[in-house]
Amino acid sequence: MPSPFRSFSSLFSTTLIMVLGAGLLTTYLALSLARDGVEQLWIGGMMSAYYFGLVAGSKVGHRLIARVGHIRTFVASASIVTASALCHALTDTLEIWLLLRLLVGTGMMCQYMVLESWLNEQADSSQRGSVFAGYMIVSYLGMVGGQTLLSFFPQLGIEPLLLVGICYALCIVPIALTRRIHPQPLHPAPLKIMAFWRKVPQSLTTILIAGGISGSFYGLAPAFAAGIGLSNSEVASFMSATILAGLLAQWPMGKLSDRIPRSRLVRVNSALLGLIVLVIALVPLNTLLLLAATFCFGILAFTLYPLATAMANQRIEQSERVALSATILLTFGIGATLGPLVASFSMQLFGNSMLYLYMAVCCVILFLRLARVNYNQKVATRLLSEQQPSDYQLASGDLVSSPLAAALDPRVDEELVQQQMRDDVEPLAEQNTTANEATAEGVAQSDVASEPTVKHNNFVPNIQEDAPPFAPSDSLIEPESPQNPKHELARLRVLC
16 A cells, blocks of 8 residues: 555645745744834734634635635635735735735635645545644644744845745645546535534633634744844744644654543643743743743643544544534634734733743633533532442443333333333323323332432432533533433333
C-alpha cells in the first residue's frame, strides 16, 4: 500500500505552501501594527476579524463547492486571499485592514474545506489516521516555516507581503495539476449546538477557551514579544518555538490520553498551563528562559483542542459525528473571535503582561468548570447506583429494549405479568382503565411494603433539581428515570 504522503502529495504540498503564507502574514501584520504604535485593541480586532471570517467561510464554502466544485472553489478562494493580502501594501487605513482580514479568513476557510473534504473522502479507512496525522504535521511545518521566513526581513518592508502573495499563488499549482479524482460536492453539516452543550459540556467548554487562547496568542503574542524588547528575528524564534512545541506534543499527548482519562488529563493540562502563563506574565525572563517557557506553553495550549475533540467523540454515536464536527468548529471560531478582543482590550488598559494574565484567567475558569462538572457526574453516578436494590442489578442487553424483559424482573407480580401479556386484546379505553387501576394499586402496595422503596422514589426529583443544566453530559452513564415496574408493564401493554 503506498505511503499517504505519496498518495496525497499534491494536497499536502498545497497545504504546506498555503499555511506557510498564512503564518507569515499573521505575524507580519501583528509586528507591523506594534511597530507603528497602533493600539492593542486594533491588533486584537484584526485577529478577531480573521477568525470571524473563518466562521463565515464555513457557510460560504459549502455553497461554493456544491455549485462549482472543489478545484474551482479553491482557485477562486486563493485568488481572493492573494489580492487581499497584497492590498495591505496599498493602504494604512485600519478599517480597510479589518475588512481585508475578514476576506482572508473567509477565503482560507473555503480552502481548508476543499482540502479536508478531499482528504476525508478519498483516504482509505486503513490509512485515515496516517493521512490526518500527515495533514496536521504539514500544517504545523507550514506555520513554523512562515515564522522562520519572517526572521530574514527584520525591517518589515514590503517583501514579506510579496512572499505571502507568491505563496498563495503557488499553492494553486499542485491541486490544479493533480490527477486524483474530484470528490463529491459537500452538503452543509447540521448544527446541534444546545444538544451537544448538554451532552458534552466539558469538551465544548475546553474548545471554546482553547479557541480564545489560540486566537489571542497568534494575534497578540508578536506584539507582546516586541513590547518586552525582542527584535523581529527573536520574535520569529519566539513564535516558531511555540508552534514547534505544539507539533511535537501531538503524538505523545495522544498516546497519554489513551491511558489516562481525558477529562482528568484536560484538568491537569489547564492547571499547568495556568502556572506557565502566570510565570511568563509576572516573572522577568531572559530570552533563553522565555523561549523555554513558551515552548512549554505550546505543548499545553495546542493540545487542549485535540484532547477535547477526542473526549467529545467518545461520548457520542457515530451518526452524530458530522454534526459534532460542525459544532466544534463553530465553538472554536467563536472563542478565537472573542478571545483577541478581550485580551487586546485588557492589554490596552493594563499593559502587555495582561495577555498572559488573561490566559491565566481562562485556565482558572476552565479548571473550575471541569472540576464542577466532574463532581456533579460523580454525585449523579452514586445516586443512580443507590437507586438500584443491592441484591439485583439490571444488565444491558438486547432483552432490555423488549417488553418481554419485564417478565424477568423478580420485583414484578407474576399475575400482573400474565394479565399484561395475555393473547386476548381488550379495547383501548378498557386497557387504560386497567392500567390506571394497576398503577394505583401498585403504588399503594409499594408505599406500605417497604421504606427503601419510598426513598428510592424520592431520589428522582432531587437529582433533577440539583443537577446543573450541563451536568449529565460527558458521562459514560446515561441516567434512567426510575419507574414503578407495574406501572411500566401497564404502559407497555397499552403500547403493544
